Amino acid sequence: MRGVMTASASKVRVRVAPSPTGDPHVGTAYQALFNLAFARQHDGQFILRIEDTDQARSTRESEQMILDSLRWLGLTWDEGPDVSGPHAPYRQSERLPIYKEHVDRLLADGHAYRCYCTKERLEAMRAEHRDQKLFPGYDRHCRDIARDDSDERFVVRMKIPIEGQSVMHDVLRGDIRKDWASIDDQIVMKSDGFPTYHLANVVDDHLMEISHVIRGEEWINSVPKHLKLYEYFGWEPPVFCHLPLLRNNDANKSKLSKRKNPTSINYYRRAGFLPEAIVNFMGMMGWTRAEGEEKFSLAEFIENFDIEKLSLSGPVFDVDKLRWLNARYIREDYDGPALLKLLQDWALGADYLGKIVPLAQPRLETLADWGFLTAFFFADRVPIQADDLILKGKEPADLVRVLQMAIWLFEALPNFSEGAIEGVLRSLSEKLDIKLRDLTRPFYVALTGSKASTPLFGSMALLGLDLTRVRLRQAVELLGGLSAKKTKALEKEYRAIFGEE
Ligand code: GLU
Numbered sequence: 001m002r003g004v005m006t007a008s009a010s011k012v013r014v015r016v017a018p019s020p021t022g023d024p025h026v027g028t029a030y031q032a033l034f035n036l037a038f039a040r041q042h043d044g045q046f047i048l049r050i051e052d053t054d055q056a057r058s059t060r061e062s063e064q065m066i067l068d069s070l071r072w073l074g075l076t077w078d079e080g081p082d083v084s085g086p087h088a089p090y091r092q093s094e095r096l097p098i099y100k101e102h103v104d105r106l107l108a109d110g111h112a113y114r115c116y117c118t119k120e121r122l123e124a125m126r127a128e129h130r131d132q133k134l135f136p137g138y139d140r141h142c143r144d145i146a147r148d149d150s151d152e153r154f155v156v157r158m159k160i161p162i163e164g165q166s167v168m169h170d171v172l173r174g175d176i177r178k179d180w181a182s183i184d185d186q187i188v189m190k191s192d193g194f195p196t197y198h199l200a201n202v203v204d205d206h207l208m209e210i211s212h213v214i215r216g217e218e219w220i221n222s223v224p225k226h227l228k229l230y231e232y233f234g235w236e237p238p239v240f241c242h243l244p245l246l247r248n249n250d251a252n253k254s255k256l257s258k259r260k261n262p263t264s265i266n267y268y269r270r271a272g273f274l275p276e277a278i279v280n281f282m283g284m285m286g287w288t289r290a291e292g293e294e295k296f297s298l299a300e301f302i303e304n305f306d307i308e309k310l311s312l313s314g315p316v317f318d319v320d321k322l323r324w325l326n327a328r329y330i331r332e333d334y335d336g337p338a339l340l341k342l343l344q345d346w347a348l349g350a351d352y353l354g355k356i357v358p359l360a361q362p363r364l365e366t367l368a369d370w371g372f373l374t375a376f377f378f379a380d381r382v383p384i385q386a387d388d389l390i391l392k393g394k395e396p397a398d399l400v401r402v403l404q405m406a407i408w409l410f411e412a413l414p415n416f417s418e419g420a421i422e423g424v425l426r427s428l429s430e431k432l433d434i435k436l437r438d439l440t441r442p443f444y445v446a447l448t449g450s451k452a453s454t455p456l457f458g459s460m461a462l463l464g465l466d467l468t469r470v471r472l473r474q475a476v477e478l479l480g481g482l483s484a485k486k487t488k489a490l491e492k493e494y495r496a497i498f499g500e501e
Contacts, residue, residue, distance in 0.1 A: 005038070005171055005212060005239060005308055012044025013211050016077075017201065019051045020063035023264035023466070026317065027216060027246055027256065028066065030282045032075040034243060035214050037302045039078075044211070048080035049204060050091040053194045058093070059414070069265035073275045074298060079208075087208045092200050099195035102203050102233070103156050103188055111232040112188060114154040115142040137184030156189040158199075158229065166224035171241040172310055178224050186225045198222060202229040205238060212239045214307070241307060246285065247314040256317050258469075259487075267466035268322075271380040272346060276333075277326040285315035295328055347378050355462055359454040373454065377463065381471060382449035386478045389445050392438040396479045399442055402432060403476050404487070405494050406443070407469055416468075418461040425457070431497050446475035 014035040018028045032048075039046040048070070052058035067082055079085025089095055106112035115138075117125075125139050143159065161180040168176050188199035195203075205213060220242045230237040246256040256263060262271075268278055276297070283301040284294060296304075334342060356374055363373055376382050391399040409424040410416065425443070429436040440456050447453075447460060447468065460468050476482060482490065 005241065011209075011211065012039055012042035013047065013209050014039050014044065014214055015047035015049050015205070015208065015210055017049040017051045017204075017215075018066050019054060019057075019197075020059060020066055021054060021057040022062055023266055024062075024066045024069040026263050026265055026268070026278075026282075029070065029073055029075060029265055029278070030246060030285060031215055031243060032070055032073075033279060033282045033298075033301075034286055034305070034307065036075050036077075037305045038212065038214060038307055040302045041305070045078045047085070047087075047208060047210070048077040048090065049208070050081050051197065051200065052091060052093045053197065053200050055093075055192065055194060061415075063091075065266060069269070072269060073265070073279055075279070092195075092204065095200070095204070096193065096195075098207070099189070099200055099203060100193070103195065103199065106158060106188065106229075106232055107156065109232065110159075112156050112158045113143055114147065115157045115185075115187075116147065116152055116154045117141055135182070140185055143185065153191045155187045155191050157185040158188045158225070158232070160185050160225070160228065166227060168223045168227055168240065170220065170223075171239060171308060172244075172312060173242070176220070176223075178221075180224070183224055188229075198225050199229065202226050202233075206230070206233070206235045210238050212241060214241045214243065217242045217245050243310070244312050244314045246317045249316050249318040249320075253314055253316065255314075261317060261319060262466065262470055264466050266464070267470065270464060270466055271470075273322065273326050274329050274342075277322065277329045280329075281322045281325055284321075286310055295325065295332075352377075352462075356454075359458050359462070363454060376448040376450075376453070377459075380467070381474050382447070384445060384449055384471075384475060384478060388451060389442050389475055389479060391434070391442050394434075400476050400479045400482060401490060401493075402428065402434070402439070403442070403446065403472050403479075404482060404490055405432075405498070407472050407476075408491075408494055409498065410465060410468065413465075416461060416465040418457045421460050422457045427498075442475070443472075447471050 016028060016032045016035055018025075032046075036046045038044070048067075050063050050066075052063065063081070067080075070076070077083065079087065079090060081090040084090075092099075103112065107114070117138075121141075122138070125141075126136065128134075129136055129139070138157065142157075160183050164180050165177045166180055166183070168178075170176060186198055187196050189195050204210075223240060227237055247253040248256055248260040250260060254260070258264070262268070265278075269275075279298050279301075280294075280296055283296065283298070283305070286307070287301060287305045288294060289296065289304075330339065330342075356377055360370060360374055364370060389396070389399060391402060406424060406428060409428070410421070413420045413424065425439060426436060428434070429439045432439075441451060443460075444451055444453055444456060447456070447463065453459065
């Protein structure tokens with residue numbers, strides 16, 4: 001049975017807690033919108049917390065992009081790393097002593113233990129479990145051995161009951177039961193002294209007085225562990241509400257993935273979508289007017305949205321629908337001067353134009369060449385002739401491989417700069433034994449629609465990774481695409497050639 005959202009007398013405090021490990025994801029905006037609406041409806045607070053405990057993958061650039069894109073959408077927060085608040089700091093990497101103190105408390109109370117198992121031992125154990133078709137988790141080797149070899153590397157694991165069931169309540173799904181036997185002794189602190197998501201998330205939700213956890217469905221399986229932590233600490237857990245995942249608009253409504261749809265808010269911004277259209281579109285995942293009018297403002301959404309009535313069937317992220325809505329905002333909400341201002345803020349301002357000028361200058365015979373030469377800087381996808389997508393002496397399938405490998409290499413770059421882009425193409429040329437001049441030609445075509453244009457590396461850097469990715473993927477599709485199976489095989493080949501690059 002479904003539950004109710006309103007917690008006892010306590011104040012409503014909700015949060016989004018993105019991990020800054022890549023592009024700002026549309027799913028973060030979707031969660032932010034629903035949390036914000038819920039907070040505003042109850043006169044509560046909306047908090048933004050940065051969960052950057054994964055040292056290897058978290059970056060400040062990603063964090064900044066998340067803050068910028070949510071602010072651009074108008075989904076602003078009351079407390080967060082940039083605005084502070086009563087529970088600062090709001091960035092987990094700045095709260096390490098708090099987590100340490102809590103892990104020590106679990107250890108002292110016998111709810112957690114140090115695990116000294118080496119990587120080799122864990123691998124051997126996993127292989128054995130696989131062979132014998134046993135539970136794939138940790139075998140609890142260190143659980144009952146009292147040891148404190150402080151100079152050896154260890155992780156801390158929480159104790160999960162061996163028997164019985166966990167019962168959790170989700171507002172949209174009712175009670176969910178899970179056998180403890182299917183749950184691992186979760187690591188709560190890694191050997192580098194950083195907490196894992198589970199520990200940091202629970203400790204912060206409690207200390208930041210979060211009343212309702214409204215987040216993506218993918219976290220539902222973590223709740224039993226979280227509830228156990230609340231119990232170990234003697235805390236009251238928040239109300240849980242797991243939002244259905246966004247779906248691709250494909251036949252089997254698969255989970256939204258960047259292989260099928262751009263998922264970065266940056267892409268939508270660069271491709272000329274309006275923040276109010278995106279917010280409206282996200283809102284439609286949770287509320288539509290009975291009388292069928294689909295255009296509504298954030299204020300209207302906040303007034304009408306009822307989280308308890310959310311349908312569990314995954315909302316479809318239908319980009320055509322978003323385009324349709326976007327067009328309506330452009331037509332209906334802007335007069336000439338306002339639209340001009342919008343265009344200037346988007347890509348026709350001195351800042352962006354000023355960066356194109358030095359790239360265009362060597363190719364201009366007359367000023368009037370500017371229009372066709374630079375049109376691709378002001379486009380989403382560009383018109384490409386499949387016949388122009390040629391890699392000298394190779395088959396189209398070979399070019400597909402090269403383009404896809406390039407996409408992966410670009411995605412792995414910490415910085416999509418001119419030098420780094422050149423490095424990627426040079427390394428592709430070397431490792432795949434293709435002359436750089438031959439290699440760059442199909443990239444020109446894919447990115448600009450023409451065989452020769454402004455200098456490639458600088459132009460790509462200015463276009464940015466989002467538009468570059470979309471256009472390279474468009475070229476891949478035009479050449480016949482890559483099935484999931486072929487992608488897997490190619491991934492293997494890619495790793496063999498480029499290792500962890
Ligand atoms: N850091 C998690 C994420 O990136 C937060 C999940 C949660 O909201 O608890 O989605």
